[in-house]
Structure formats: C-alpha cells, structure tokens
Amino acid sequence: QVQLVESGGGLVHAGGSLILSCAASGRTFSDYAMAWFRQAPGKERDFVAAISWSGTSTSYADAVKGRFTLSRDNAKNTVYLQMNSLKPEDTAVYYCAAASEPYGYSSRNKNNYSYWGQGTQVTVSS
Numbered sequence: 001q002v003q004l005v006e007s008g009g010g011l012v013h014a015g016g017s018l019i020l021s022c023a024a025s026g027r028t029f030s031d032y033a034m035a036w037f038r039q040a041p042g043k044e045r046d047f048v049a050a051i052s053w054s055g056t057s058t059s060y061a062d063a064v065k066g067r068f069t070l071s072r073d074n075a076k077n078t079v080y081l082q083m084n085s086l087k088p089e090d091t092a093v094y095y096c097a098a099a100s101e102p103y104g105y106s107s108r109n110k111n112n113y114s115y116w117g118q119g120t121q122v123t124v125s126s
Helices: none
Strands: 003-007 010-013 018-025 034-039 045-051 058-060 068-073 078-083 092-099 113-116 120-125
Touching (some): 003 113, 018 034, 018 120, 034 068, 034 078, 045 068
Parallel strands (some): 010 120
Antiparallel strands (some): 003 018, 018 078, 034 045, 034 092, 068 078, 092 113, 092 120
C-alpha cells in the first residue's frame, strides 16, 4: 500500500521560504511521477508542480513558476518542494500526490495521481 507523508508546512511572513517534504513508501518510488497540489478554503485543489519519474522533467503552475522548485531524491524516496518569495495567496493546504502508472511525465492533471498525502498547511502572512 502506497503511503505519502508530508512535512514542512507552517507559518511564514510574505517573502519568506519553506521547504515541503513528501516521503513515500509501499512501492518502487523511482518509477513514478510525483506532484504537489494545493487547496485554499472554498476553492478547488489546484496543481502546483510535478516531476517525472526520471526527475528530468518538471512542470509548474504559472502562479509559482520562478519561485518554487520541485526535486526528488530517489535514494530517500522523497520529493522536496522549495518555496521562495512566498505570498499571502500561496496560503493553502499542500498535498503530495503519486502517479497511478509508472514511467509517467510531469502531468498537471490530478486524475493521473491515485495516491495522496494527508496535506500540510502553509500560511503566509502579509
């Protein structure tokens, strides 16, 4: 059974930085694309960033491009979301997701991800 455990959320002032981590277990981590989505109160869960199974391809939502960086460490079965220059509009619950099928690209479509973490709250104060 695939399990995803997020960590690293918290409260930060605008302009600050946070690193989110997502540790995966239950299958061969290196074979699957990974992604982050976020959900603000009263809004849908939106794509943030994704990384291909090989780590050679990443994609980002326009709202975070240039500020967020997604990476993976296959030796540690972990993905990291480095978030810089945070804005109040980045406030949301951030969810880690793992792809349904192996050897996938960095998809923005949440329907391509079957496994989800419990979420970690990120709050950016102005």
